[in-house]
Amino acid sequence: MQLSRFGEKFAGNSGISGLMEDLGAALSDDPSLLFMGGGNPGRIDSVQAAFSDRLSAIAGDPEQRHELLGVYQAPQGDRGFREELARFLQREYGWSVGPENIALANGSQSAFFVLYNLFAGEASDGSSRQIHLPLSPEYVGYRDIGLSENFFSATKPRIERLDQGQFKYHVDFEALQLPETVAALCVSRPSNPTGNVVSDSEVAELDRLAKDRGIPLIIDGAYGQPFPALIDESATAFWNDNSVLMLSLSKLGLPGVRSGIVVASPKIAQAFSRANTVVSLACGTLGPQLLRGSFDDGSLLQLCRQQIQPYYRERRELAVRAVEAGRGDLPVWIHKPEGAFFLWLWCENLPIDSFALYQRLKQRGVIVLPGNDFFIGSEDHWPHSRECLRISYAGDRQTIEAGIALIMEELHKIYATAA
Numbered sequence: 560m561q562l563s564r565f566g567e568k569f570a571g572n573s574g575i576s577g578l579m580e581d582l583g584a585a586l587s588d589d590p591s592l593l594f595m596g597g598g599n600p601g602r603i604d605s606v607q608a609a610f611s612d613r614l615s616a617i618a619g620d621p622e623q624r625h626e627l628l629g630v631y632q633a634p635q636g637d638r639g640f641r642e643e644l645a646r647f648l649q650r651e652y653g654w655s656v657g658p659e660n661i662a663l664a665n666g667s668q669s670a671f672f673v674l675y676n677l678f679a680g681e682a683s684d685g686s687s688r689q690i691h692l693p694l695s696p697e698y699v700g701y702r703d704i705g706l707s708e709n710f711f712s713a714t715k716p717r718i719e720r721l722d723q724g725q726f727k728y729h730v731d732f733e734a735l736q737l738p739e740t741v742a743a744l745c746v747s748r749p750s751n752p753t754g755n756v757v758s759d760s761e762v763a764e765l766d767r768l769a770k771d772r773g774i775p776l777i778i779d780g781a782y783g784q785p786f787p788a789l790i791d792e793s794a795t796a797f798w799n800d801n802s803v804l805m806l807s808l809s810k811l812g813l814p815g816v817r818s819g820i821v822v823a824s825p826k827i828a829q830a831f832s833r834a835n836t837v838v839s840l841a842c843g844t845l846g847p848q849l850l851r852g853s854f855d856d857g858s859l860l861q862l863c864r865q866q867i868q869p870y871y872r873e874r875r876e877l878a879v880r881a882v883e884a885g886r887g888d889l890p891v892w893i894h895k896p897e898g899a900f901f902l903w904l905w906c907e908n909l910p911i912d913s914f915a916l917y918q919r920l921k922q923r924g925v926i927v928l929p930g931n932d933f934f935i936g937s938e939d940h941w942p943h944s945r946e947c948l949r950i951s952y953a954g955d956r957q958t959i960e961a962g963i964a965l966i967m968e969e970l971h972k973i974y975a976t977a978a
Contacts (some may be wrong), residue, residue, distance in 0.1 A: 565706070588846035589924070593962040596926040598751065599814060601874070601900070601953035603695070605866045606812045609858075613849050627848050631841040634662025634832040640847035647854035648822070649786060652796050659825040662832040663842040667781055667819035672704050673834045674803065674821065677741040680707040684782040689936075690777075693765060694730050696903075696933035696947070698751045698779065707958055712741065713936030718943075724886065726905060727895045730761045743803075744769050747779035749790045749898025752933050752949040756791050756897040770801050775827070781807040782899040786859060787867045789793060790898035796971065800824045808846045810900075811859075811867065818846025839966035871900045871953070878902050878959050885967030889974060902950045903930075905943070906970060910977035912945035920969055924960040927951075 562570060586804035617623045625632045635641065641658035664670035679690045679726040687707065695713035705711065714735045716728035728750075737744075744765055749756045757765075762778075782789045784796035787810050798804045806820035821831050835842075853859035875896050882893055882902065909916065917929035930947030937944060950966070952959050 568703070569704075570842045591667075591924070592921075593925040593958050593965070595951045595958065595962045596928050596949075597951065598809075599951075599953065600810050600812050601870055603812060603866055603870050606862060607946055609862055609866075610813065610849055611624060617848055621849065627844050628812075630844070632663075632844055634836045635659075635661065636832075636842040637844060637847035640851060643851065643854045644820070647789050648785070648798075652798070654798050656798075656822065660822055660828055662821040662823070662828040662835070663847065664819040664821065664831075664835055665839050665843055666817035667779075667805055667809070668700055669817075669839065670805060670819035670821055670831075670835070671701065672778075674831055675701075675704055675710075675743075675745075675829075676706050677834060678775070679710055686740065688740050691737060691741045692746070692936050693735055693744055693745050694728060694746060694750075694755070694757065695935055695937050696750075696930065696944070697745075698747055699932045699935075701745075702932060702935045711842055713934075713938035715937060715941060720734060720892070721895060724883070724894045726892045728755050730757065730765070733765060735768075736787050737768060741772065741774060743775045743777055745777040745779065747781070748794070748797075749782050751782065751899055752901055752928070752930070753778075753894045753903040754899045754901050755796050755894060755903075756894040759793075759795050759797075766797075766799070766802065773804050773854075775801055775823075777803045778806065779805045783804065786973060787811050789861050789868065789871050789900060794898075798822060803827060804944070807910050808850070811863075813846060813849065816846040816849065817843060839932060874900065874952040874954075874956070874959060875902075877956060878950065878963060881960050881963035882967065885964055887967075887968055887971065889967070889971060891967075900951060900953045904948045904950065904966075906946050906948065909942065909946040910973055913948055914949065915947075916969070916973070919973075920966060923965050923969055927962075927966065 617627055638658055641661040645656045645658050648656050668856065672825055676688055679688045682688055687709065689710060689712045692711060692713040694716050701711065714731055717731040719727045719729060746757050746765065766776050778797060784790060789810065804822040806822065808816060808818040821828060823831065850859060879893060879896065879902070889892060891909040892905040892907060894905065896902060912931065913929035914931050917927060920927055928949040930949060931945055934944035950963070
């Protein structure tokens with residue numbers, strides 16, 4: 560079959576599709592594998608019960624059931640949901656937002672595809688514009704999302720070594736360059752894959768740079784504020800009319816409903832929804848319906864604070880202890896875990912690259928994600944980019960402890976063999 564340029568790019572191998580296919584095949588071949596690789600949220604029974612009760616109420620009400628199953632939504636998505644979310648953001652943060660500032664999408668991955676390509680790629684004057692990542696590594700799902708080549712540029716982080724075998728990435732503002740070809744800045748906060756939280760002062764400086772250049776600052780808040788708020792408490796939620804805040808219902812425990820949220824200026828929200836209508840026609844209604852009423856009555860924040868956040872906090876502490884217990888004298892550093900539900904390990908001077916380590920761990924029965932593909936927009940073969948590993952601690956305690964023990968055991972073998 561003869562494919563278009565679009566077909567060759569998106570039907571071919573990519574970082575995200577290759578890893579997802581590999582992970583899926585591995586689990587199908589051996590369901591007993593210790594799965595610490597993907598971004599699937601943890602199974603929290605109390606959270607599932609809350610959404611199950613809401614779903615039963617919808618199914619039992621003829622009008623709500625019809626609205627869920629039998630009605631196309633407007634281009635920007637369920638208006639009642641957008642109105643309620645806007646009231647919540649006004650009340651919680653004092654932001655000047657209304658339903659016209661909010662647009663919905665069928666998942667944040669598809670939302671980023673539309674949003675990024677609105678700004679970057681080939682411009683009408685024939686020039687090529689990029690999305691700039693001021694702190695790479697970043698979410699692997701961004702890597703192949705552009706419709707043109709050289710879609711991303713990035714700035715390497717400044718690395719601060721901390722006590723207790725931890726380190727932290729910071730935006731290196733001295734190295735950060737924004738040529739005229741940069742169309743937007745984007746950071747995930749907290750970061751997938753590292754759990755890093757860009758500080759309030761760093762966000763303020765990025766916002767200033769974006770405003771000076773007349774480009775938007777995009778913040779991927781899938782794991783952050785206002786929900787599920789898996790983020791260091793010292794971080795302040797941020798939005799203004801020059802920024803775009805991307806939210807998701809997935810990390811609440813609803814990845815299957817595929818609901819993404821864009822909070823932006825009315826002009827950007829409208830442009831996004833028009834393009835999204837061409838791609839998706841209409842947004843699904845299940846996610847918005849499940850959350851209806853939960854912003855107004857405070858039950859969503861209560862669910863986050865009393866059920867979701869304590870679950871991941873306990874798993875994070877367990878994972879850190881497991882790494883520390885197995886590390887010994889290995890030069891393995893933990894990125895300071897400030898949010899999301901991942902540990903990011905830096906295996907300094909790793910004798911093999913992280914993809915080879917990933918393959919070896921898979922043979923040992925544990926699935927993680929190699930760091931190579933997360934360093935988007937970096938073309939200089941930085942050794943650090945081949946020495947990192949992302950580990951999810953969203954699963955059960957037994958998986959976390961057994962999986963990390965195997966990881967550390969394999970690392971001891973690798974370093975000993977190379978000595």
